[in-house]
Amino acid sequence: MTMTGPNGAGRDEGLSLQQQRARSAVWFLAPMLVALFLVAAWPLGRTIWFSLTDTTLDNIYGGKFVGFSNYLRVRTLDSGAMLWRGTLVDPAWWNAVWNTVKFALISVILETVLGLLVALVLNAEFKGRGLVRAAILIPWAIPTIVSAKMWSWMLNDQFGIINNIMLNLGLIDHKIAWTASNDTAMIAVLIVDVWKTTPFMALLCLAGLQMVPRDIYEAARIDGIHPIKVFFRVTLPLIRPAVAVAVIFRMLDALRIFDLVYVLTPNSAATKTMSVISRENMIDFNKFAYGASQSTLLFAILAIFVALYIWLGKVDLTGETNR
Amino acid sequence: MSGTLAHRLWTILFYLFVAVIVIFAVFPFYYAIVTSFSTGTALFEVHYWPVTFDTSNYETVLGGRQFPRSIVNSVFIAATTVIFALFLAVTASYALSRVRFRGRGLLLMAILAVSMFPQIAVLAGMIEMIKFLGLFNTPWAMIISYTVFTLPFTVWVLTTFMRDLPVEIEEAAIVDGATPWIIITKVFLPLLWPALVTTGLLAFIGAWNEFLFALTFTLSEDQRTTPVAIAMLSGASVQEIPWGPIMAASVIVTVPLVVLVMIFQRKIVAGLTAGGVKG
Numbered sequence A: 001m002t003m004t005g006p007n008g009a010g011r012d013e014g015l016s017l018q019q020q021r022a023r024s025a026v027w028f029l030a031p032m033l034v035a036l037f038l039v040a041a042w043p044l045g046r047t048i049w050f051s052l053t054d055t056t057l058d059n060i061y062g063g064k065f066v067g068f069s070n071y072l073r074v075r076t077l078d079s080g081a082m083l084w085r086g087t088l089v090d091p092a093w094w095n096a097v098w099n100t101v102k103f104a105l106i107s108v109i110l111e112t113v114l115g116l117l118v119a120l121v122l123n124a125e126f127k128g129r130g131l132v133r134a135a136i137l138i139p140w141a142i143p144t145i146v147s148a149k150m151w152s153w154m155l156n157d158q159f160g161i162i163n164n165i166m167l168n169l170g171l172i173d174h175k176i177a178w179t180a181s182n183d184t185a186m187i188a189v190l191i192v193d194v195w196k197t198t199p200f201m202a203l204l205c206l207a208g209l210q211m212v213p214r215d216i217y218e219a220a221r222i223d224g225i226h227p228i229k230v231f232f233r234v235t236l237p238l239i240r241p242a243v244a245v246a247v248i249f250r251m252l253d254a255l256r257i258f259d260l261v262y263v264l265t266p267n268s269a270a271t272k273t274m275s276v277i278s279r280e281n282m283i284d285f286n287k288f289a290y291g292a293s294q295s296t297l298l299f300a301i302l303a304i305f306v307a308l309y310i311w312l313g314k315v316d317l318t319g320e321t322n323r
Numbered sequence B: 001m002s003g004t005l006a007h008r009l010w011t012i013l014f015y016l017f018v019a020v021i022v023i024f025a026v027f028p029f030y031y032a033i034v035t036s037f038s039t040g041t042a043l044f045e046v047h048y049w050p051v052t053f054d055t056s057n058y059e060t061v062l063g064g065r066q067f068p069r070s071i072v073n074s075v076f077i078a079a080t081t082v083i084f085a086l087f088l089a090v091t092a093s094y095a096l097s098r099v100r101f102r103g104r105g106l107l108l109m110a111i112l113a114v115s116m117f118p119q120i121a122v123l124a125g126m127i128e129m130i131k132f133l134g135l136f137n138t139p140w141a142m143i144i145s146y147t148v149f150t151l152p153f154t155v156w157v158l159t160t161f162m163r164d165l166p167v168e169i170e171e172a173a174i175v176d177g178a179t180p181w182i183i184i185t186k187v188f189l190p191l192l193w194p195a196l197v198t199t200g201l202l203a204f205i206g207a208w209n210e211f212l213f214a215l216t217f218t219l220s221e222d223q224r225t226t227p228v229a230i231a232m233l234s235g236a237s238v239q240e241i242p243w244g245p246i247m248a249a250s251v252i253v254t255v256p257l258v259v260l261v262m263i264f265q266r267k268i269v270a271g272l273t274a275g276g277v278k279g
Helices: A017-050 A092-124 A128-139 A144-154 A161-168 A185-209 A214-221 A227-255 A259-264 A274-284 A290-312 B002-036 B038-042 B057-061 B068-099 B103-116 B120-132 B139-163 B168-175 B181-211 B212-217 B226-233 B243-263 B267-274
Strands: A075-078 A083-084
Touching: A017 A290, A017 B068, A017 B103, A017 B120, A017 B139, A017 B181, A092 A128, A092 A185, A092 A227, A092 A290, A092 B002, A128 A185, A128 B002, A128 B243, A128 B267, A144 B002, A144 B226, A144 B243, A161 B168, A185 A227, A185 A259, A185 B002, A185 B068, A185 B267, A214 A227, A227 A290, A259 B226, A274 A290, A274 B120, A274 B212, A290 B120, B002 B243, B057 B068, B057 B243, B068 B103, B068 B139, B068 B181, B068 B226, B068 B243, B103 B139, B120 B139, B120 B212, B139 B168, B139 B181, B139 B212, B168 B181, B181 B243, B181 B267, B212 B226, B226 B243, B243 B267
Parallel strands: none
Antiparallel strands: A075 A083
């Protein structure tokens, strides 16, 4: 730990107030750090370890160390042909990676744009603003599983209201099996996710917008600058830090998505994400170690992504430097 | 004159856009409520307005043994998780927000990193631990595993709240000879109540909604939490999905959350935006 008081100085009265406080800080932090170690660091370490073994779910302690063969191994056949095996050459895994990346990129872009729009609306003064803000909190408050069920009912091919509305408006000429068909399953997941998380994005953007001093707009109006130009030249650069933080939170959330996909489009290859395929291997297919290697890869991908994002974007997540 | 016309047109467009936002946000929940009160053939015709008021779907889910049991499980699990997390977080965030020590920024980053963790990455190790402790298929499996996201979150939010409390209060207490423990319990805690309620509520919602761990760590029906129970509600056959009872169950678990969120609206927005956005 970081608090290295003078060794053996012993008595409290020998210490300055600052040292005394630093010393008590250790005891205040210790229980939390121990708890976090037990529920986060230790299981993560064990997951990585399992990914290097041939452990199965029914015999967790019976696994042997097998190196990286869950990730990639090669077998030379008698004919001399090389046979590559492992997650890194598994088409199902790469399909899941592609699904996850596609989902994360599209959903976060849509949510950011729509969230900014909604935030701009909420930042304007109009009658009933409080009601609108309350209304957009509803999708956020609804549990993901419940929203998945609500939408799978609305998107139902036979009795769903979405098909009904679109047929009435002449947008489609036959009923679509939104969640079951491979062409539309991803669209269905995206619709529900955008519906559910745009409010969160809007609130974070709104918090950023409210920091922008009002007299800037006043000055721009007097100078006769077009509002759209003001938005792109003044507002957007000012709220960029707030939006950048919101985007990374959403991105990490999107890259680990599990529940929505699991309930809305079960067993659809078109939407299966990294989290879904890892759990499937771990629990349902009894390929525990193989699933562990996939979840380790997901963790590595997220870690690299966060590091790059913070480094390239110079995003300040802790808010420490401004103090 | 053209100026006022354009202005009026702009106002109409603006309110139209507002209406679209509100309808898009509220409609699915409204439609779930409408569906939950329809049965029989009314369920399989699309109605935009409530045509029947039949409470039999509610009687089905609440009359059964499983669903009420899952509500009890969820309340117990979420409440215990939150109390545990808040208890550990109060002292930790005091140290993180008020005491200067080397590596504080790094520690904060590490805590934030844990809260953004993909839960699947700890799943394999967590299964081992839960089995080792003999807690598989008990509420304690969820209480332990939920700590991985509730604890870093509460520490993070409480730290940002505490950083904003004026230094003078603390200085006065130090001059009076108060120890850090006294400062936390007698000076900060009374000021922190609003923050604790908000943070606790947000963590409660997170625990109440969790699915991955609950799905993995429960085997028998009477141990399920509400999200798992709703996901697993099934009819006599695969083709026969009981949409009426599913919507009734959905409304039951959602209404308390919506009410709470409406009551604590402002505080929740403050809690959500605490952290990075302040910079």
